[in-house]
Each structure stands twice: as C-alpha cells, then as structure tokens.
Amino acid sequence: MSRTNEVSITVNGERYDETIPNRMLLVDFIREHIGLTGTHVGCTYEGACGACTVHLDGAAVKSCLMLAVQADGHDVTTVEGLANDDGLSPLQQAFNDQHGLQCGYCTAGILMNMTDFLREHPDPSEDEIRRALIGNLCRCTGYVHIVRAVKAAAAVGTK
C-alpha cells in the first residue's frame, strides 16, 4: 500500500520535491500543497469551466483533469508566474485596461489559456479568439471585454 509517490515538479521556476498522495489533483497540489491560490476551481468533476487552467510545459491544460503525480518531471506555470520584474504581462495589462474581468474568478484560467493561444496565434481574428475561449466560462463579462483585451494584447505583441 504505497498510495503516495515522490514527485519533482517545477512550478513557476521553483522546483518542488515532495511526497504526495497518488490521488491528489494537480490543482490541489498547486493551491493547497504549495499554496498558490491564484488557480481556481469552478466545477466538480467535469472539467468544463477552465478556471484551473495552467501551463504544463507551456501548453494550457486544466489542472483539475490531471493528477499531480502526472506532472512529475514537468514544468508548471500558474497565473502567479505570468508577471515578471518589469510588471504585468501585456495580456494582464490589457485585461486591466479593457475591463476584461469582473469577479476575477475565471480570470487566471483565461489568462493562462490566452497566453498560450497568443503564442500560437500572434495575430488572431475575433472569431479565432472566441473559439479559443470555449474552454473558459465567464459569468460576469459576457466575454465582450475579454475578447477586446486579447485583441489589444495581440496588437502590443505584434508591434
């Protein structure tokens, strides 16, 4: 009966060598085990809301649909890892400028997904942005300002 495993997971550049239960979800590892609470949980088991989206080796994934042990040996980036010493990332800044958030609960997941998306599509159309957002539910904004913010960030990036 082991029930636990040793893992080595790098989160926002910091390596965590830990022994954790096999069943621990990655999102709980991030939020509760190491205390980075910017990543949120909005559904039960279905993984449909996207609030828990993080980067796994740079790609946006839902951290509630993974076990933490599956991230052993990988790089995880959370919303806390987006800003750097120079301040907010262009996308974070655009969300502020364009009022792309209200309650902020879904925001971390959207920022993580859209950061990955803009890396793949530096100059997206509105249609592409809206389709890329399907995995993130937002209840407050009606998405209008979110789409505007992603466009604005793309414009900064493509300058």
Next chain:
Amino acid sequence: MFPAEIEHYFRPQSVGEIHKLLANYPEGDATLIAGGQSLMQAIKSRMLRPVCLIDLQDVADLQGIDNANGLTIGAMTRYAVIAGYDEIPVAYAAIRDAASHVGDRQVRNRGTIGGSVCWNYVASCMPTVVLGTNGCLRISGADGEVREVAADDFFFGPFETACGEDEILLSVSWPTPSGKSGSAYKKWGLATDALPVVGMCVSLSLDGGNICNDARVAIAGLADGGQLVTAGGAALLGFDGNPEAIGPVTAAVIDSVECQSDHWASAVYREQLIRNLGAEVIERAYQRATAAQP
C-alpha cells in the same frame, strides 16, 4: 469530486513494461491513463476507482504521426498535434476535422486519439471518424503479440471495444489512399465544439470520371454510440457531385438508423441534422476527393 484512493501509480517507458505492470493486477484493478480528459472525469466522480493507474505519457512508441506508408497515428498522440498536422492525406481529413473541434483548446492539448477510441464514449467524435475512414487499430495483446483490428470490429458499443483490459492500443493507421479519396466530418452540438448531438463522417473514393466507387458513412450522437451506416455508404456509390443526389443518401442513412429523443434534441431534429450535416460533409468529402492527387 475527488478521486478515491489510488494505491499505485506507474509511469512505464515501454509497451513491454506496461504489460508487465498489467500482469501484476487482477483484471479491472489497473487502468491505463492516456490524456485523461474523460478518464479523470470518471475517476473524480468515482464512477471509476482504479487500484493502480498506469500513465502512458512516457511511452515513446505510442507517440506521433507517421505519414510515410499511409497514415499511422500513435495512440498517445494528442488532438492538438493531429489538428496541427497538415500532412494528413485528404482521404483522412475527417480525422483532422474531428480533432480540431473536440472540446476546447485545453482538452485538445491533453486528450489523445487512443484514449478517445478506447473510452468510446456514447457521444464522441474520434470513434466515429475512425469508423468512417476505416481505420485499422493495432493492439498489443497480453502475450506481447500485436494484432490488427479493423474499425468495424473494434467498436462494440458505448464504453466497449475490442481492446481488452490486459491489452494496449498502439496506434490507429490507414493505408496509402488509392486513387482520388476524400473524407470529412462535422458535428452539431448544443454549443460550439460541444459533444455531438449528431456527428457525420463521410469518406469516399472516386473513379477517373469522378464517380464515387467506394464510400463509408459513420454517425455520432445516437443512443448506440458511434456507428457505421452501411446503407449510407452504399447509397453514395455512383455519386457524381450533383447536390440533388445528396438527399437520397441522407434519406438512406435516416432509414437505417434509429434516432433517439432526449433533452438535447428530438428524434426528428436529429434526422434533420443528418440531412444538413450529411449534405455538408458529402460535399466537402467529394470536393477533397476531386482535388486529391491520385
């Protein structure tokens, strides 16, 4: 909401290692996890309580797309990789159509073709396109022998496939397309890219005069899960691209399937979806076929 206890978690490096691990557990105790985008839902809701979870992410032999002799997609190839792979022959373009619209970006970054076909969810795109394009599933048996199973013999019904609990799906493959062939897939759901209320896959081959001489039709979203509609393929024989000829084909499909009414759509609406989606995918598959280099 949270998984029940998982006693053991392993991350083998090879197919052989997976077999060794599987052999250590009574049937049903060990579960393979690929992308986990459906499996984790089942584990979190405790519908599944694996004693041992075997994670396939490190098995290099299960990864990647090979375009050299026909098309082979490793079981652990993720949707995003398939969707972004522009070398897929138009004969099998339906695979890419489907992979590009599964769930959402995050799910496509993680979910795999192998996981999807083995899970064979009742309303699911990948099993339907594998059926519709007549894919061949390579399975490594408990004895280490590799067998090939045609799509027609692989999907038994929702959540049931020919891949036994002690077996491992290695890849899905398709032969080098013969002549002018094309395929297409499209679904309709309650929301964009949602699970298919109805999904339609058509693949067809044309003779020198651009007349259809071979075709398959598969459908997603019905109560029995993804299924091949033989009558649909038969009705497409002789199809010459004339839009007027599409109606009888979708009528033949409707005649030979049973559409259910549920909270998502009535049976008659599903039939209408078959007409509408059928018209679109037949046309697209035909166009792709005519453009194909024989």
Next chain:
Amino acid sequence: MASSEQVAEKPWLGARMARKEDLRLVTGKGQYIGDIVLPRMAHAVFVRSDYAHARIRSIDTAAALAVPGVIAVITGQDLVDDVRTMPQPVLLPNLPAKYPTFSALAIDKVKFHGTPVALVIARHKYIAEDASELVEVDYEELPVVTDPEAALEAGAPVINEDHDDNEIFAMTFTGGETEQEQIANAKAVDEVFANADVTIKKRFRVHRTGLTPMEPRGVLCDWSEADGLTAWITTQRPHIDRLALIDLLDIPADKVRVIAPRDQGGGFGVKAPFFRENVVIAHVARKLRRPVRWVESRHESLMNVGQERDQINDLEIAASNDGTLLAFRNHGVADNGTGETGVYWGFVMPFLGAVELPNTYTWQKADVHLRVAVTNKACITPSRAFGHFPTRFAIERAIDMVAHKLGMEPAEVRRKNLITELPYTSVTGEFYDSGDLIKLWDNLMAQVDLKEFRTEQAAAREEGRYIGIGYATGVELSGMASEVLVPMENQPGYGAATVRIDPRGAVLVFGGDAPQGQGHETSVSQVVANAFGTNPKDTVTVEGDTGTTPFGSGTIGARGASYFMSAVHNACVEIKQKICRILAHDFGVEGSYEDFEFANSEVVYLADPSLRKTFRQAVERIIMHPINMPVGEVGGLEATVYFEAPEQMVCFNADLCIVEVDINSGEFDILKWVSSEDVGNVINPLIVDGQMQGAIVQGLSNTIFEEFIYDEQGQQLTADFENYKIANAADTPNIDITYASTPCPHTPLGTRGIGEGRPASVPGALTNAICDALIPFGIEITELPLRPDTLWEKLQAARGDR
C-alpha cells in the same frame, strides 16, 4: 504604466478608469473563500439526499465515523438542542405567506434531490468525501410533485407538512386591498377587453434557469471563547447573515462577526439569501472548537442554488386599432421549489415579477394574479432579473403579437405606449421616479435604419434568407428605498458608509455591503476623488466585514451607485465641511464649505487663492495637531453617513437585436445587439458597459442554453457543466452599449444603481427578432428555452399548415 496613472487630474466622475481591483486579480493574488486557510482547519462535506421526497427512517454514521481522519459526523438530530429551526424573524419578509419550518439538516423528511441530511467533518477534504460515501440513510419514498400546477391541485401530496396545501403564496396585485375592490377592478378590466378592438391571449412559459456564479458558495467558521464566532461566508449580505446566526445559534450579539471575503467569484443574487449550510458550519465550529470550512462543489451548487425563472404566465392584452395598449390580465403560476431558503423563500421573486409586469408602458387597467406552488425541487434563489425575467418575456412578446395582429411596426407600438410623464405609478403600484423613456427609445432607434432594414429584409426573403429585428424595454429598481424594502424583505434600504481620513492623506472607506465583481473599490475611489480633489489611488475601500463596517443591507438590487455611493459622497461632504470650518479659522477668514475648493489635492480659499493647503497638510493638521481649534471643534476626520433617497428610484433600458434564422436547421445568428440605457450619471462607463454586456449575455445564456431539468421522480439531471450549459464566447455576440441618461434628481451625484434587472429584456428582444424574421411562417414563440430543435419543429409545423 497603469491606465489609472495616465488619466490623473481629470474629472473622476464619468472617467473610464481601469479598475483598482484588477492588479491583485490578474496576478492571482485575490482572496476568495477557498483561499482562506486557518490553523487546524477541518473540512466539511454535506451528505445530500438522493431522493426528491422521502421520509428519513434512519441515518447510520458509524462507518463514516470509523474512517481515519474523520473528526465528526452530524445529522439533524444533533442540531435539535443547539440550533433553532428556520425561519427566525430576521429571515422573514413582511409578505403574507406560509413559511415552512425546517431544520438546517433535514430530520424527518427530505423535500428535494440534494437536501442536506448529514455533515462529515474530517482533517482533509478527500477524506471527508471518502467518509461521506459511507453515511447510510434509509429512506421511505414519498410521492413526488414537480409540476407547479399539479402541486396546486386538490389532493396533491403536501410537501411542507406544517401547511394544508402547496400554495405558499398567492396575491392579487391590482384593484386595491379588499376583495370587493379587486372584483370591481376585474370587472372594469373585463369591460375594457369587451370593448377593445383587438385582444390577444397566450400562455407564456419560462423554464427553470438562473445565475450560477463561477465560484460556488463556501463557509469558514472559527470559534473562540473570547471572541465567539467568526464566519467567513460567500455572501452579498454579511450584516443580515450575522443577525441570522445570532438568532439561530442564540449567540450574544457581541460574539458574532461575519466577513464576506474581499473577493467573491460572482453572486448575481445567488449569494443573497441566508442558507441553511451557513448555520450548520457555524454550529460545528462552535461544537468542535476549531475552524471548519465547507466549499460547495459545482454539483451541489447546481442542485441547490441559482435556480430561478420557472413561471407560467397566462397573459391577455387589449389594445385599440391605433396601437394603444389598454389593459392586460395576467394569471401567473410560479414554481417555488421547497421554500426553504432564508429571506426569499422562493416566492419573493415571482412577487416582484408580477409587480413589474406593466414595464415601461402606460396601461389604463390591469388585473394581475399570482399563485406560487411548493414543489419537490430546490427552492428558487434570487438571480439577476429577480422574478421578472419570465413576466418581461411575456409582456414584450405579447406586445409584438399585438403589433403583428394590427399590422403595425412593433417599434411604433412600443414608442406610442411608453410612459411619458414621470413620476409615474404603474397599475401594479410600482413607483417610477424619473427618467426619459422617449429619449431612451429614440436613442435606441437611432442605432439602426429601420426603413432600410425592412427593405433589406424583404430582399433577403426573396433569396430565402430570414432576418428579423426585435426590441424590448426594461425598468429596474435602482436599489430599494426602505419604504419598499421594509414591507417586502423586512430590512432597511438605506446606504451606509464610513469615510475615515488617514493623517497622511489617504482615504479609507468602509461599507456594509459585499460586492462580488462590481468594482466598488474603483467606483468608490472615483467618488472620493471627485469629492476631495485627490487621486483615486489614494483611496482604500473595505467592505463585507461586520466587525468594521456600518450596517448595510448588502450588495443586492442595484444598490451600489444609488445608495452606497451616495452615502460615500455625503460622508465626504461632511468631512469637507469640517475641514473648511477649521481652515477658515486657521486662515482667519469668514468662510464655510462653499467658500473652499478641493482640487488637485489642495484645499483653496476661493476668495483669496493664496490661502491654500495641500489636502494632506489640512488633514494632518486636524488629525495630528488638534490644538488652536475653533470653538466646539475637536480633532479627527471621520464620518458615517446613512443615505435614504426621498423617492424609490428606477432606471430604464431598451434592447434592439437583429438575427438571421436558418430555416433548415432552426439555428439563428445574432448579427447585432445594441442597447440604450437611462442609468443616471455614470461614475465609470467602463464598469457600466461591462455590467450591461454581462447581464445581456446572461439573459441570452438563460434563454438559449441553460435549463435545469428534473425528471418525474424529481431527480436533478443537470448538476454539472456538461449538462447545464452556460454560453461560451464562441456562441455569444458582441454587444454595443449606448447611453441616453437623465441624471437622477434624488441622489447627490445624479447616479442610479444599475444592472440587477438587466437580463430581463433579453428573451423578449431575441424572440421578437426571431418571430419577426419568421413572419412569413406566422411563428409566435411563447416558451423558453429557445433552441434550434424546437424552432425548427415549429417551422416544420408551420410549413405543413400552409
């Protein structure tokens, strides 16, 4: 550089200032209920009933208790001695209804699928869930009632057994107080109908749907002998929750503090009631003498809260040939669910829905009745567009039907009947204080060339394309005056704020409400900057903590810009007056408030601008150096102000949308959505735009995608986001918000509270546009949700009929 820096020194009222809240929220530094962790905190999981209606024979907790890591398992029996049953007086509206008495954990029977029957407390949340699976409840199933009309029939199984039947509330809203007056009124309405040129009569049905915040509910309670109970609750009304906990747990008032977390992931009304779970968690924290946290799962949330709408309205309208609306009759039946939710009890929503039936139109007469039925479903919860989403759908759809029958433009019928003279009291007694509906409407119609559209529409039809235009208008309460809220909810309506000046010139604002994304910190800082001539970045706003804030009825019903912001402004004025008095004394001049200007972080004596002090110097002198003071003045700068408007206030809106319908699939695209808003003076248009866009998409999502489905056994089939579909970005349109505002005469800044009722006009506008597109087929939509399959089936039937 942050945008707020770039726009410094401009008039702050009306500035599109980027929000102050965002910096923490975009960097993952928000603090939501699930982020708060206390030492030794235990985790709670509710065990909920699998049946919709059943007697509890027994509950066996032994196996659950035996799980290592489990601290306690409690059932309803464990509450009997320590927790009073609901309701308690603070949770009762002043409306005549049959309030059920119930225990926070069900004891004798369960009344809906998801009723809490036990609570497992463990050291880890995974273990709490493990153990919750082992709680054995033996049920005896009872007959289930899920249809409100069936529930009202004689002989239906009675769900709340302390009553004779399932009618929790019934009311006639027109004619007067007495039955005789009401009968006379009904007769008068009959007469109008008998003599009218045209009448229409339809049954309008709106499904069960509502608002689901992205963050579900949560409660964290701590207990200490010294301080008593501290409860962090996801709530829009911390002060009301505190009173409820005092009453339910019989704790002295000095021993209860409720804190709404600084960040809450949406509320929309769903976090406004006092919920039974709150008191259970508070009880176990007290009993176990350790912190206990419950974080609701999405599954629980969708089973228990956020369900609203769910009404049948039999509506009749009488009109003249020239399009004048004369009178309407409405018989509403609303599905209340169990009626076990504190403060609102379900029926309060349809009550307001019936009151708001007349909308923005003039009627000579009306005859309005409502019956509300208890069923074996979750109690309906307030959800933005509180009660009037279904009634507004009905009235707005019916007006288009009248227009179709008369062969008139629906736009013309609407404009002709808009209320033109305000103040106005509607036929159901709702008071509209001020506004300009004609200006609002004309601004809306200026966004489209209707004549050109009709030409385009005709040409499109020739090509087999079906485009349509639809409208709806709306009125919403801008907060509720005590005159309205006391009779309705038994609570005060005033706004309250404490403004405290820091010796270094910062401004601290304390409010008793509890926002969940509305941007109060930003709007407050703009109001303060406007008052003191300081920079918004120098203001800090604290809300939600009953230990530090004045009493407030909560962030509900668009009270922000109407009541809370007015209180903030008035508190600033009080402080300014004191500063002026003392500075006049210091400068040796005669002068009061009017003689000084607060601008550019300075206080200037207008008659002699050489007499000036920086704001910081001025406040530091008064707070830190209170010597040589004018007679009767003491140091310090702080004011608490309660603001009550002289009149109940409202705001207005109108929506216009253009759609294209594919008649082969029943699918429709929204090509354009534009609004016109009469919302008074706007503090921050960026925030108001966002509020309106969000509300409109919520309305669309409710109309098209979302539906709570119960089967005949009362099983909830839509308790996850795979089955309860919320609109995503790819399925929603862009929305243009435009303004045609009239300043509110009843608030110091001319502001009105906005946004609560805003989704209500959406289903009318959308379905009107679709019906307009499909006029060749004569389709009139009267039921929601509006899905492609049902629309296509209607089209098929219409084509068959032709």
